[in-house]
Amino acid sequence: QKEVEQNSGPLSVPEGAIASLNCTYSDRGSQSFFWYRQYSGKSPELIMFIYSNGDKEDGRFTAQLNKASQYVSLLIRDSQPSDSATYLCAVNYAGNNRKLIWGLGTSLAVNP
Amino acid sequence: GAVVSQHPSWVICKSGTSVKIECRSLDFQATTMFWYRQFPKQSLMLMATSNEGSKATYEQGVEKDKFLINHASLTLSTLTVTSAHPEDSSFYICSARLAETQYFGPGTRLLVL
Numbered sequence: 001q002k003e004v005e006q007n008s009g010p011l012s013v014p015e016g017a018i019a020s021l022n023c024t025y026s027d028r029g030s031q032s033f034f035w036y037r038q039y040s041g042k043s044p045e046l047i048m049f050i051y052s053n054g055d056k057e058d059g060r061f062t063a064q065l066n067k068a069s070q071y072v073s074l075l076i077r078d079s080q081p082s083d084s085a086t087y088l089c090a091v092n093y094a095g096n097n098r099k100l101i102w103g104l105g106t107s108l109a110v111n112p
Numbered sequence: 113g114a115v116v117s118q119h120p121s122w123v124i125c126k127s128g129t130s131v132k133i134e135c136r137s138l139d140f141q142a143t144t145m146f147w148y149r150q151f152p153k154q155s156l157m158l159m160a161t162s163n164e165g166s167k168a169t170y171e172q173g174v175e176k177d178k179f180l181i182n183h184a185s186l187t188l189s190t191l192t193v194t195s196a197h198p199e200d201s202s203f204y205i206c207s208a209r210l211a212e213t214q215y216f217g218p219g220t221r222l223l224v225l
Contacts, residue, residue, distance in 0.1 A: 032212045043205045043219040044156070049212070088156070092212055098144060100214060104155045 002027045004091050006103035014111050019076040021106050023089030026070070032092040033065055033072045034100065039085045047074070047087075079110040113139050116208045118217035125196055126225055132192045133220045135206030141186035142208035147179075150203045150219075162189040196224045 003026040013019045021035075032051050036044035050056045050063040050072065062075040072091075076083055086107050090100040115138040125131050135145055145162040160181055161169040168181035180192040189208075193200055201224045207214040 034213065036216075041203075043216040046213060046215060051212075090214075098209060098212070099146065099158060099161055102156055102158075 002091075002093060002101050004089055004101050004103040006087075006089050006106045008104060009107040010109050011106055012109045012111060013079050015079060015081060017079050017110075019079045019083065019108055019110070021074040021076070021087050021089075021108065023072045023074075023103055024070055025072070025089075025091045025101070027091075027093060028067070028070065030067075030070075030091045030093055033063070034090040034092070035061075035063060035072075035074045036088040036090060037083075037085045038088055038105065044088055076108075079108075081110050081112050084108055084110050114210050114213075114215040115139050116206065116215050116217040118206055118220050120220060121218060122221040122223075124223045124225065127197050128195055130192055130194045131196055131222060132190055133204055133206075133222075135189045135191070135208070135217050137187045137208040137210075137215075140208070140210050142189075142210065143186060144209040145183060145189040146207045146209070146214060147181060147189075147191050148205045148207070150205060152203075156205070159191075193222065196222070198224045200224050 034049045035047040038044045050065045056063045060077045064073045086105040088105045089103040117136045119134045143164045147159045148156045159174045162183040164183045170176045183189040205219040207216045
């Protein structure tokens with residue numbers, strides 16, 4: 001059973017701080033990793049994806065991938081109240097009809 | 113780029129009627145689209161994978177005769193909820209795959225009375 005695990009939270013950080021969101025996955029055959037953000041009542045929106053070990057930065061967001069530890073994280077610098085949402089980690093397995101395996105999401109609250 | 117639309121955004125119908133939801137990739141072609149359902153306060157649940165020109169692949173427990181999926185072109189997939197009942201009331205979301213990434217539509221909120 002392929003699984004993706006996230007801490008459900010809520011994770012609460014003050015405005016301006018760094019929020020760190022974590023995700024682990026069970027299958028070493030995983031090839032691509034995604035972070036989506038979902039506001040209440042809305043559909044998920046892509047934040048970023050990462051394929052290779054190491055860090056990938058996009059604005060205030062940094063994704064970190066460690067395939068040896070089967071761990072992917074998302075850092076949000078200078079957190080804003082507008083970042084308050086549920087963050088979903090998803091993993092794409094080759095040969096799995098290209099569907100994503102989803103974590104249950106981490107709820108983030110950024111306090112002004 | 114990579115914009116996905118859904119129509120309608122919300123629909124209210126009577127029990128026993130059928131409802132069709134459209135999912136379109138506006139600026140790219142998608143051989144594969146996905147249909148999800150999400151109940152309040154719950155996680156996304158994949159219902160089926162829609163492949164252009166072939167039959168959809170349904171997840172375990174999803175009734176293929178109740179949730180009809182058609183993917184007749186590279187930019188359009190439709191989900192028809194047949195003989196809808198109140199327990200089908202939910203948030204239905206489609207996504208379209210471009211390379212390895214799924215881009216989501218805004219979702220359709222269905223309320224069955």
